[in-house]
Amino acid sequence: MMDEDGPTIVDTFYEELFFGGPDGKPALKPDMTKSALALHLAVKKLRSQGVSFRRWVPFIHIGKL
Template identity: 90%
Template sequence: MMDADGPTIVDTFYEELFSGGPDGRPALEPDMTKSALALHLAVKKLRSRGVSFHRWVPFIHMGKY
């Protein structure tokens, strides 16, 4: 599971956390308040590719953001 889907999850997650920098460039520090949104977008990308339920459902957000 993680071998196939991990790179997609990680790339999408961190791309969102570092988005919103000056002049459209990546930010220098991650915006951790967007962690839940970032994970949602990453899982959404897997789902849009038709990845089966049992491969994307383990990715959950637990935290205060």
């Protein structure tokens, strides 16, 4: 599971966390308040690629918003 989907999850997740820096450039520090959103977008990307339920369902966010 992680071998196939890990790169998509990780790339999308960190892309969102570092989005919104000055002048449209990536931020220098991740905005961890967006971790739930970032994971949601990463899983959404997998789903849009037609990945089966069994491959995207294990990715969950546990923690504070």
